[in-house]
Amino acid sequence: MVAYYSTQDLCDRFRCSSRTLFRRMKRAINPFPSPCMKHVGSFNLWDVDEVSCWEQRERERCDSSMGLHD
Numbered sequence: 001m002v003a004y005y006s007t008q009d010l011c012d013r014f015r016c017s018s019r020t021l022f023r024r025m026k027r028a029i030n031p032f033p034s035p036c037m038k039h040v041g042s043f044n045l046w047d048v049d050e051v052s053c054w055e056q057r058e059r060e061r062c063d064s065s066m067g068l069h070d
Contacts, residue, residue, distance in 0.1 A: 003048040004037070010046060030057050 007018050014021075024032035033054050035044035 004045040005048055005051055006046075007035075007044050010051065030054065030061055 005013070007021065010021055011018055021032060025034060033046060033050040036047045036050070037045040
């Protein structure tokens with residue numbers, strides 16, 4: 001079974017606004033995944049696995065930019 005995050009779920013998870021999520025989708029480096037289900041004037045849903053992969057890449061990107069290594 002596929003699990004989904006709503007826009008509100010993601011805003012709560014990352015402590016940001018929905019506007020920030022959509023700005024992150026436009027980044028050149030590690031863009032945030034697009035919603036897999038879009039409903040104009042209603043809600044968007046994101047695949048939990050895609051968001052988890054993005055989050056892992058983002059952690060690695062931040063760690064490498066800060067010079068942190070295992």
